[in-house]
Amino acid sequence: MKKVIVITGPTSSGKTDLSIYLAKKFDGEIINSDSVQIYKKYNIGSAKITFAEQKSIKHHLLDLKEPDEVYTIYDFQRDCRKIISNVRLPFLVGGSGLYIKSALFNYELSNKKNTSIIYKNDKKVYDVDDMEFMIREIRQKDPKLVFDKYNPRRVVSAYLDLNSDKLRSQKKYKNNPIYDILTIYLDIDKNILQARVIERLEKMFKMGFIEETKQILQEYPYANFNIIGYREIKLFLEKKINLTEAKKLIISKTMNYAKKQKTWFKNQMKINVINVLDSKLKIKTFQIIKNFLKGAVYD
Known part of the structure; x- marks a missing residue:
């Protein structure tokens, strides 16, 4: 079976930096597995990787669609599997668990539309x-x-x-992997995570999070705003809540999502839990992947 590596974890856990480091070390390529980052324009609020960061390693499934276009989990499954078949060593990086599992397990999804x-x-x-x-x-x-x-x-x-x-x-949703999968879950103490989330949120506002949301609203009336952060900023722009309330909601919803996310991965996939604050994080993850790849033969 083809070997696939998954790097996942909550927001602000360092997935981007670690995945770039590891993909470089093992001559791999990164497949975005964040359902929001598939879309254009949602840059600041989704903490999307910058163009400068993308130059250092090949990335796939970023900025594919306009905010009001349709891209389903079926589309992701199809596109991700195609990329996996053409990439020497794929790294799926992101926190959208169901998207990741749909691509790596034998899920049967429908593409029929009315x-x-x-x-x-x-x-x-x-x-x-x-x-x-x-x-x-x-x-x-x-x-x-x-x-x-x-x-x-x-x-x-x-x-x-x-x-x-x-x-x-x-429908019977089968639950067998179609690849040899190594999943690394970046774990972090909830209090430290919350501090990071607050710090990142303030940075996002300084970078123009409100202006980005306003621009999407103006250019794409039917864009999806059922996204943590964008939903609350939209409410602020509509004067339904004030900025302080918006920030509190974003932090609260982000933390709740992180809790559910961890539970989901623990129950749905076999994961290697690594503490983000471990001083030997890169060394340990490098060794885990090295052991995983032993005996693998590449074209």
Whole structure:
């Protein structure tokens, strides 16, 4: 089986720096596995790697789509697997666990769409009435399905699956890897993580986080703002909350997401947990990968 390395962990854990270091050491290439960074324009708020950093190592699946274009987990699975097949040693780097697992395990996903309601020229144009219609259709045609009706993306995804060969509630999601996977999870004490999150957030505001969000709003009325940070800044720009409230919400939601993220990876994938504050972090991760690659033959 082809060997694939995953570098994951919460925001502000140092995934970018470590992955570049390791990919250079082992002559690998990096596949972005952050679902937000697939899109253009979401740069500051997603802590997207800079062009200068990208020059030092080959990166894939960054800035593929405009903010209002459609890119599903099916698209990621397809594109990621294609890149893996063409790359000597792929490093999947990011925190979008379901995206990562869909690419590396034998998940069966559907690409069938009903374009009559929610897509026009590949742009997302659904409104409240569309959402209510889709929820009714899901409940009528797949009553056994449990889904989050308050999450537009989940509703849309479940609605699209109504047109697949099997209803989503009937699908058997296989759980076997199709590659030889090494997953390194960068762990960090929650208090230290929170301090880092606060520091990074202040840096983002100085870099122009508010202006970036405002520009996306102006240029892409149907862009996705159901993203931690962008959602709260949008509320601030709409004068629904003040800036202090926005910052508190971003920090709180980021920390909650980090907690859920860690639980998900522990339950869903076999991970090697490494303390970010370990003074020998690079040495240890280098050795783990070296041992993992022993006996591997490359073209």
